[in-house]
Each structure stands twice: as structure tokens, then as C-alpha cells.
Amino acid sequence: MPIYEYKCNACGKNFETLVMGSSTPECPSCDSQDLSRLMSACGFISKSSGPSGETQVKSAGSSACGSCSSSNCSSCGVG
Ligand SMILES: [Zn+2]
Secondary structure (H helix, E strand, C coil): CCEEEEEECCCCCEEEEECCCCCCCCCCCCCCCCEEECCCHHHHHHHHCCHHHHHHHHHHHHCCCCCCCCCCCCCCCCC
């Protein structure tokens, strides 16, 4: 079931709601049906996760030590 984000044109409240079939959503604050549909929550979440976070996790976990092949550096004492 898709979740859409709406902005109420009557009172200006932003809210998310499930939209099933041909049902018309209403503002939970003032019960108005004069709404503007905004970007979906899914698109907003995928945008917020940047590549910088993934790079940091990879560099820290794959090869922590530069002088040996160990991943946890328990043998050479660097980590
Ligand atoms: Zn409203």
C-alpha cells in the first residue's frame, strides 16, 4: 500500500497517509480534502543516504592495518 505525503491547503499541515484505491484522504487536523500531494517518503529516504557513509564503513572494515594482511590487527598491535 502506498504512503503519500500531503500538505493541507486549508491549514498548512503536512501529514502522511495510506491511500487505498479511490479513497480520498482528509486532513487529520481540519478534515479538509483540499490537499496537495508531495514527494513520496521512499524517494526522500533514498536521497538522504549519501555515498560518504558507505565509504567510511568499507575502509574501516576491509583493511584496518596497512602493514599486515590481518583485518583486525590483533597480530601486529597497530589496531
Ligand atoms: Zn488541514
